[in-house]
Amino acid sequence: MRKLAFLAPLAVTLAVAATAQAQPVVNVTVGPDLTREIKKLGDRDVDQQISDLQAQVSKALEQAYPGATADLVLTDLKPNRPTFQQVRDTPGLDPIRSVSVGGAAVEGQIVTADGRTLPVRFSYFTPNIADVWGFATWQDAQRAFERLGNQIEQRRF
Numbered sequence: 370m371r372k373l374a375f376l377a378p379l380a381v382t383l384a385v386a387a388t389a390q391a392q393p394v395v396n397v398t399v400g401p402d403l404t405r406e407i408k409k410l411g412d413r414d415v416d417q418q419i420s421d422l423q424a425q426v427s428k429a430l431e432q433a434y435p436g437a438t439a440d441l442v443l444t445d446l447k448p449n450r451p452t453f454q455q456v457r458d459t460p461g462l463d464p465i466r467s468v469s470v471g472g473a474a475v476e477g478q479i480v481t482a483d484g485r486t487l488p489v490r491f492s493y494f495t496p497n498i499a500d501v502w503g504f505a506t507w508q509d510a511q512r513a514f515e516r517l518g519n520q521i522e523q524r525r526f
Contacts, residue, residue, distance in 0.1 A: 390408035393437050395423045400444035400476075410446065412455030418446055418510055422475065425514040429521035436482030441489060445474035449495070449504040470495045471509030475517060491517045 385522075397419045399407065407415050422443060430437045449471035455465045472494030479487040493513035495501055501509070 370453045371400075383486045393427050393434070393439065395426045395430070395439045395441065397423050397441045399445055400442045400526045403443060403446055405457070406446070409458070410448065410453065411452045414448070414454065415446065417442060418473070418507060421507075421511060422473075422514045422517075425518040426521065429518035430479070432522045433524055434481045434521075437479050439477065439479045439489070441475050441477035443473065444476055445472075445492065445511055447473070447476045447494065448460040448506045448510070449508050453507060468498065468501050468504070470498050471501065471507070473510040479513070479521070489501060489517075491520065493517075 399415070399419070403415075422441065426439050426441065430439060447469065449469055450463050451459070451462050451467050456462050472492065474492035474494075475489060476491075477489045479489060481487065489511070493509065493516050495509045
C-alpha cells in the first residue's frame with residue numbers, strides 16, 4: 370500500500386485540472402459603435418451589462434459545451450429607460466415616464482473543448498414600444514442575454 374502513496378497527489382492534481390477545464394471562459398469586449406456610446410450610457414451600466422452577459426453565456430456553456438471558450442463582442446446595447454448617466458446629463462429627462470425600445474446585439478465565436486469553432490450572431494430588440502411600459506432600465510438587454518443563453522443551451526444559435 371505504501372508504494373501507491375505517491376499517486377494521491379497526482380489524483381488530486383488531475384481532479385483539479387479536470388474541474389478547471391470544465392469551467393467555460395467567456396471574454397466580452399465592446400464593439401466600436403458601442404464604445405462611442407459608453408460615456409452617454411454610463412460606464413457602470415455598461416460594465417454591469419457585460420457582467421450579466423458573461424454570466425448568462427457561462428451558465429449556458431456549462432450545460433451545452435463544458436470546457437468551451439466564448440469570445441464575444443457586445444455590438445449594440447439599448448436601455449428601456451434612461452440610465453443614471455443619461456438622467457444626469459440631460460436636464461428634464463424623466464427616468465420614470467421616458468421609455469424606449471431596448472435590447473442588445475452580440476457577435477463572436479465559441480470554441481468548444483474539442484476545438485470546433487461555432488459562430489455567434491444574436492440580437493434582440495423589443496419590436497413595439499408599447500411592450501416596454503413597466504420595464505426596468507435594462508429589461509430587454511437582459512431578455513436578449515437570456516435568449517442567447519437559451520439558444521446556446523439548445524445548441525441552435
